[in-house]
Amino acid sequence: MNKHTPPKWADKFLSWYCRPDLLEEIQGDVYELFERTAKENQRRAKWLFVWNVLRFFRWKNIRLSKPTFVNSYFILLTNYMRVGIRSANRHRLNSTINVIGLSIAIGVSVTAGMFIDNQLNSYAFQKNADRVFEITSLVKTEDGVQEWGDTPLMLGPELRESSAGVVGMTRINTQSASARTKDGDAFYEQVSLVDPDFHKLFSLTSLQGDITLIRSKNTIVINQEQAIKYFGDQNPIGQVLSLKFNSGTKNDFTVVAVVEEPINSAIYFGFIISIKHLEIGLEEIPAWQKNTGATFVLLQTGYPASGLQPALIKYKELQNRSSPNWKVEEFLLRPLPELATNSKQIINSVSHGANQNVLIALGIVSILLLLTSCFNYINVAVATITIRVREIAVRKVIGGSKKEIVQQFLTENVIICLMATGVGVLLAYILFLPALRNLTPIEVPFQFSSWQIGVMYFVSLIFFVCLLSGLYPAFYVASFAPAQILKGKQKFGHQSGFSKSLLTLQFMLTIIMVVASLMFIQNAISLKNRDWGYSYQHVVTIFTNSEPQYAYLNTTLQANTKVKSIAGTVDHVGMDYNWKTISVRGTNVEAMHYRIGFNYLETLNLKLLAGRYFNSNLQSDKIESAVITQSLADLAGWDNGLNQTLVLDSNKYFVVGIVQDFLYDAWTTSAPAFFTISSEEKYNYITASVAPELVNEALLEAKSNCHKIAPDDPFEGFRQEDVFRGFLDDLQINIQLLIFVSIVAILISCLGLYGLVAFSITRRLKEFSIRKIFGANLLHIANLMSKDYVWVFSVAFLIGLPVGNWLINSFIEELYHVTQSISTAIVPSLCASIILLIMFMITLGLQLNRVTKENPSETLKIE
Amino acid sequence: MKGTYLGELEELVLLTVGILYPEAYGVGVMDEIEKQAGRSLNISAVHAVLTRLEEKGFLKSKMSEPTEERGGRRKRIFLLTASGKRALEEVNEMRNTLFNQIPRIALQFQHI
Structure with missing residues (x-):
């Protein structure tokens, strides 16, 4: 016999593809040719062998169906399963550890997966999501190019009229308005002003009434939550709701429909009224200068978004000619589903998307946990293999191939993984998801946005976990040489x-x-x-709508003996941000401007570093004095800031005091700021300082007083802490x-x-x-x-x-x-x-x- | 009707199977064709033709006894069937008839 053998892989390949009934003769012929050639030239023989094997790879020679194989494989599989369950049962400690570890990780990742999926697909409920686009404006300003949600008011109707591809359009403008419940409590509500096509673009489920009636001027659609809030158990349809807008106008609206609030929508619709209300008071402004909060268009099925480009360019020019201060570089078309993640990039967007950083962090964490638990599994599995080496050796000796042993171990692994997935899902359902729901204000349903995503998620999760955890141990085991195991020569598990x-x-x-x-x-x-720079614990602030309201509150608070100190203000620390460019020593700097009343700084107890607070007895303090923060003094480069001057809008102010820096915004540390005195009729807030334990009581008292003087206006008082x-x-x-x-x-x-x-x-x-x-x-x-x-x-x-x-x-x-x-x-x-x-x-x-x-x-x- | 026509290579293989009786198998046929006709074929091509001829009913096959060669693997021995024999005869006859119809003068090359 010739000891030279043909290339193994080619031989295996032949046995793999060849029809079993033809294999013997074909293999025989190929071998005969190989042996004959090998006597002369081995290299040539090997090449010839490979060549012949490849040439035999023909349709007629390839095995196509294996009916008997499927059946036996099924029997084999059930057998593996049985062995797997038995062995899991026998090594209970290890299987418990594996299942617990894996299931915790899987539970976390299922929770995270559902959370992320729901955040990313917050438009899944929208039937026409793939045909709805938001038009945004790319505007070039001093800060660079920004994308704004604001678009010209005219743009939507013009597009709807002139473009064949646009079959629906709605603008959405959000406004704040106050409304009163039957009990007499007033609240500020977000009202969305929309076009008649609204229901074609956004599929809100109507619980009662007809949403299409929104086209007439004095009708309103409210969501279920608001219906309960304002009308209780009464039938809301036909009821009249009175809204007082910020402009002061008050209108009555008849409720025509109640809609279900989508669980996880990136756009909130509480009150929906016709856009006709927006036009009031805007008549004298040139048409293309008026902006609306958002414009959405619905395209015809199959109509490409790029088809709108020529029209958009035309309107861009119209807009640019009309408003030189607000030049749009380009109108962009954003697909509705993208808004779930894009909203943060769009300034003034009506939709609020997910925070991508948080989503990424969650995803990473769940993958890390999965990895950790898979490594656990591998380690424990490899270490404990000793217990089973004899079983494997015997299997090999009586003819089990490497493939079969790998299959057996993978099957066992799949059983463990499936068990872990079951427990993990249960954990997610009873523990993790409710916990997440308690923690975050975001409502997370125990479901994926669509069943396809759910199936895909679970299939890939199980696949990933099974392969990652099972592949190495299975191959590790299968590679043992049986003779050595049975002789007890080989060491395992080390x-x-x-x-x-x-x-x-x-x-x-x-x-x-x-x-x-x-x-x-x-x-x-x-x-x-962090040090806020002032004592916030005993400060309460009440928002006042009008001068009489301020005056009335002022007198009632003055009368209150518990109130230590009281002040009115236009801008309130922590609430308002007024960046102004001021000139100091001839150079321009940016600083925060607060227009305040006398006694305000004392009420907040801002720490004085030099100079003095404002003095109501000095006439000059009313017009030309300023108190600045230390960081503004540093920014201006003053060693001693007192008596220096700063110029704001050509008014000169003398610095009379310097206070410590304070926290004006939760996200940043401090900012250069300055205070000036403003006249009383402009005050928006009234701020009072009381003993910390009386804060809540003072708020309640102020609320009842407010209600007396202005029953239509919602009470907005808050503790400075908040x-x-x-x-x-x-x-x-x-x-x-x-x-x-x-x-x-x-x-x-x-x-x-x-x-x-x-x-x-x-x-x-x-x-x-x-x-x-x-x-x-x-x-x-x-x-x-x-x-x-x-x-x-x-x-x-x-x-x-x-x-x-x-x-x-x-x-x-x-x-x-x-x-x-x-x-x-x-x-x-x-x-x-x-x-x-x-x-x-x-x-x-x-x-x-x-x-x-x-x-x-x-x-x-x-x- | 599919399969009654005998291709040129098929005819060659069919003849060779006849020549090699009773030991005609893949490699043998391949070698014989190379020896007699000087045509070098790939073994897979020979197999393909043999299978096709068997499907057409011109050949039948059986497995041989295992020998020490080929690692103990058996050979598939091909034998002519009656229809195979008839097909060969027909082809042969037709050739002869056609050949005999060539005018004698056309074969006398010395005049040219």
């Missing part, structure tokens, strides 16, 4: 470089997550505890989410470690018993045990800490525009290290306990 690096990677991910969370929390706490409430609440949510994520990450890691240590102790139980007999103490054994992991920990810490720091710092910078110094990283890093070390020690300790309790004579007696 930690290979691969599984060690996996362990390191897993710990590293955990450390990254924990450090990042702690750093973020630290940053959040420091943001929360001006940054939204921001602080968000911070709180973030902190809670991150704490949760860290706990989950630590839990998963510790579970994995527990499984590994448990196994390695079982394996070394005899060794430890002998050591114990010879007098080794617990410390010694603990030392031996942890030796394996010291390196893993060290590397994980050394890489994980800086990476986590770097990641979260760039995130914080992106989000809060705060650059953190390196020193801030020390405390979180230390905390993270200590927490993790303690958790790891506990995990190790739990298992060590087993060694101490074990009686050496018992363990050594077995066998």
Whole structure:
């Protein structure tokens, strides 16, 4: 026999594709030719073999159907399943660890997936979403090119008239108006002014009445929530609702329809009325100068958006000629579904999209958790394989191929993964999602935006988890040589470089997550505890609509003995931002301008650094005095700012006092600012200082007083503490989410470690018993045990800490525009290290306990 | 009707199977054609023709006894069927008839 063999792969390829009934003769012929040629030239023989195999790859020779195979494969599969369930049952600790770890991670990622999906597809409920476009204006201003939601009022109707492709158009203009409930309470509400085509573009479900009636002027469509708020259990249809607009006009509207509020829409529709109301008071402005909040068009099916370009260019020129101060560079067409993510880029957008940073962070976190738990699975699976090597060896000896063993292990893995997915979904449903719902104001339904996305999500999740966790262990097992296993020669389950690096990677991910969370929390706490620059705890502020209202409130508050100090103001710290260009020493600088009343600075208790507050007895203070902040003095370059001058709109002001910087906005630290005195008739707010415990009482009192004088106007009073409430609440949510994520990450890691240590102790139980007999103490054994992991920990810490720091710092910078110094990283890093070390020690300790309790004579007696 | 026509290569293979009786199989046929007709064919082409001829009913086949060659694999031995024999005869006859109809003068080349 010739010892030279043809190329193996070609031979395998032939056996794979060839019809079984033809295989023998074809293979025989190819081999015969090979052997004949090999006697002369082996290289040529090999080439010839490959060539012939390829030439035989013809339609007639290829096996197409394998009817018998499917049946036997099914039997095989059920068999694998049975074995899988049995083995999962036998090694209960390991399977429990795997299932728990995986299911927590899957639960989190299902929750995150649903959240992200719902945020990204907030237009899924819109029937015509793919044909609806928002027109936005690209405007060039001093700050560069910006995209605005505002578009010329004329644009929509003109397009609808002249473009064949546009079959529907609505403009949306949002206004604030106050309305009164049956009980007499007044509220500010957001009213959307729309065109008659509105219902064609936005498919809102009508619960009662007919939404198309919106075309007439004095009709209104309200959503269910508002119907309950304003009419209680009465039938809202036909009821009259009176709205008082900011311009002061008051109109009565008849309710013609009640719509269901979509669960997760990026545009809010509470009150919908006809756009005709917008035209009131705008008659004298040139047509193309008037703007509306948003313009949406509905295109004909199949009509390309680019078809509108020529018309848009024409209207752009019309617009540019009409308003030289507001030149539109280009009108853009934004598809409605895109608004779910784009809204943040559009200034003054009527839609509010998702915060992409948060979505990305959530996605990353859930992928990291999945990775960690998959690594866990691999480690535990590889380590525990020893228990089953004999089974595998026997299978191989009686003819099981490598492929079949891989299949068997993958099947077992699929069972575990499916179980974990089931538990994970359950966890998401009963635990994670309700928790998320409690935390965030966003309503997250337990569903995907469409079933296709749901199916795709779950299929890819299971596929990803199964392959990632199962592939390596399966191939690892299948590669054993049976003879050596049965002879007991080969050592298994010892930690290979691969599984060690996996362990390191897993710990590293955990450390990254924990450090990042702690750093973020630290940053959040420091943001929360920032010095506001004034005492906010005992200040209440009431918004006043009119002069008489102000006067009346002023007298009632003055009469109140509990009120320590009181002041009126046009602009209120924390509420209003008035950037002004002022001139100091001949140069222009930007500063925040507050027009205030006397006593305002005292009421807020802004700390005076130099000079004095305003004095109501001095006539000059009313017209030409200013109090500035320290940072404005620094910006102007004054060593001593007192008595210097600043020029605003050609009025000269003398600096009479300098106060400490204060927090004007939750997102930034401080800004240069200056205060001037304004006359009383312009005041918008009245601010009072009371003892902190009387704040709520003072507000209630002011409310009842307000109601007496202006029953139509909603009462808007607030504690100064609450001006940054939204921001602080968000911070709180973030902190809670991150704490949760860290706990989950630590839990998963510790579970994995527990499984590994448990196994390695079982394996070394005899060794430890002998050591114990010879007098080794617990410390010694603990030392031996942890030796394996010291390196893993060290590397994980050394890489994980800086990476986590770097990641979260760039995130914080992106989000809060705060650059953190390196020193801030020390405390979180230390905390993270200590927490993790303690958790790891506990995990190790739990298992060590087993060694101490074990009686050496018992363990050594077995066998 | 499909399959009654005998192609040139098919005719060649059919003849070779007859020549090699009772040992005609893939590689053998290939070698014989190369030896007798000087045409070098790929083994897969030979297989394709043999299968086609079997489908047309001109050949039948059976598996041989295993031998030590070819790693113990059996050969598929092809034999002529009655219709195969008839097809060959027809082709042969037609050739002869046609050839005999060529005027003698056309074959006398010395005049040219």
